[in-house]
Amino acid sequence: MPLLPPELKQRLSTPLKIGSVEVNSRVLQSPLSGVTDLVFRRLVRRYAPESMMYTEMVNAKGIHYLRKLSKIMEIDPNEKPISIQLFDCRPDFLAQAAQMAVEEGADAIDINMGCPVNKITKNGGGSSLLREPKTAEVIVQTVAEAVAVPVTVKTRLGWSDGEINILEFAKRMEEAGAQMLTLHGRTRAQGYNGSARWEWIGRVKQMLSIPVIANGDIFSIEAAVKCLEMTGADGVMCSRGTLGYPFLVGEIDYFLKTGQQLTPPTPVERLECAKEHLQALWEYKGERGIYQARKHMAWYCKGFVGAGQLRGQLNRIETLSQGLELIDAAIARQQL
Numbered sequence: 001m002p003l004l005p006p007e008l009k010q011r012l013s014t015p016l017k018i019g020s021v022e023v024n025s026r027v028l029q030s031p032l033s034g035v036t037d038l039v040f041r042r043l044v045r046r047y048a049p050e051s052m053m054y055t056e057m058v059n060a061k062g063i064h065y066l067r068k069l070s071k072i073m074e075i076d077p078n079e080k081p082i083s084i085q086l087f088d089c090r091p092d093f094l095a096q097a098a099q100m101a102v103e104e105g106a107d108a109i110d111i112n113m114g115c116p117v118n119k120i121t122k123n124g125g126g127s128s129l130l131r132e133p134k135t136a137e138v139i140v141q142t143v144a145e146a147v148a149v150p151v152t153v154k155t156r157l158g159w160s161d162g163e164i165n166i167l168e169f170a171k172r173m174e175e176a177g178a179q180m181l182t183l184h185g186r187t188r189a190q191g192y193n194g195s196a197r198w199e200w201i202g203r204v205k206q207m208l209s210i211p212v213i214a215n216g217d218i219f220s221i222e223a224a225v226k227c228l229e230m231t232g233a234d235g236v237m238c239s240r241g242t243l244g245y246p247f248l249v250g251e252i253d254y255f256l257k258t259g260q261q262l263t264p265p266t267p268v269e270r271l272e273c274a275k276e277h278l279q280a281l282w283e284y285k286g287e288r289g290i291y292q293a294r295k296h297m298a299w300y301c302k303g304f305v306g307a308g309q310l311r312g313q314l315n316r317i318e319t320l321s322q323g324l325e326l327i328d329a330a331i332a333r334q335q336l
């Protein structure tokens with residue numbers, strides 16, 4: 001059973017203040033492209049009702065040319081607090097998309113300055129902004145002037161080990177008007193390899209007055225506590241740890257608030273959750289939802305007898321009923 005150090009409990013007992021927005025949780029669900037749609041967020045929020053969540057990243061250029069809201073910006077009117085994450089490098093496109101996001105109900109706008117994917121960086125978005133701090137600064141200023149909600153930034157340590165510029169970059173984002181900085185403790189060149197270097201997050205925290213959220217390798221309550229102690233960060237953001245496990249944000253949140261550990265879900269409870277996820281994706285997206293569900297279903301399949309075989313089967317489903325039957329059979333086997 002992990003222990004909650006009293007000084008940590010005390011330090012994190014007040015709401016997280018993101019500009020004018022107060023959030024009663026120090027654990028955030030990260031934006032995950034292809035994952036954190038309305039359906040997934042609803043599952044996460046059941047266990048973490050007070051946490052800040054993010055949409056998948058939205059292309060501001062697409063919004064500009066199509067002049068309509070993208071499906072991934074869709075927000076359930078009951079989900080709060082919620083931030084819409086945007087990417088691009090054109091301040092005017094981003095400001096325009098941000099205004100539409102606010103009309104949709106976003107409580108905050110996050111600018112993606114961390115995505116390492118070539119398709120994004122070669123067009124000047126994501127982590128390539130770490131190499132263009134002046135543009136990044138103008139983006140934050142322009143978007144902050146365009147909307148009344150707080151504007152936040154999510155970024156990495158730098159482009160590569162030879163170009164770690166986060167100390168200067170973070171300060172510039174704060175001065176430009178960012179109301180919170182989320183820092184993934186890896187460089188762009190690192191991708192998702194190696195460990196997140198939390199020590200850099202600690203250095204940034206010491207320099208800034210706005211909240212700093214630590215991101216990278218928060219897979220458990222123990223990791224969250226260790227990271228918060230090591231960095232002094234104002235909160236932690238969970239990412240890959242939530243794939244097939246929408247319970248994680250709620251588990252850490254509950255622990256930080258009470259010092260108690262929730263009973264982890266049993267394999268049957270996780271399979272029931274997978275079933276609900278599949279059904280909801282079908283209802284929300286139709287056939288496309290079934291194809292998208294395959295990866296989610298595979299992520300749920302670990303840590304019980306027969307998980308490997310079920311994973312292979314769920315990865316090939318074509319219809320809702322096929323998926324539901326497979327999961328029902330797996331649940332029945334767990335109960336034998």
Ligand SMILES: Cc1cc2nc3c(=O)[nH]c(=O)nc-3n(C[C@H](O)[C@H](O)[C@H](O)COP(=O)(O)O)c2cc1C
Binds near residue numbers: 154218240
């Ligand atoms: C499948 C996947 C999709 C992601 N999509 C986004 C995204 O849309 N926006 C973003 O800022 N980061 C995105 N990320 C990065 C994560 O939010 C997070 O910064 C990163 O995974 C590090 O945290 P972790 O080590 O806990 O996974 C994505 C990561 C993964 C694995």
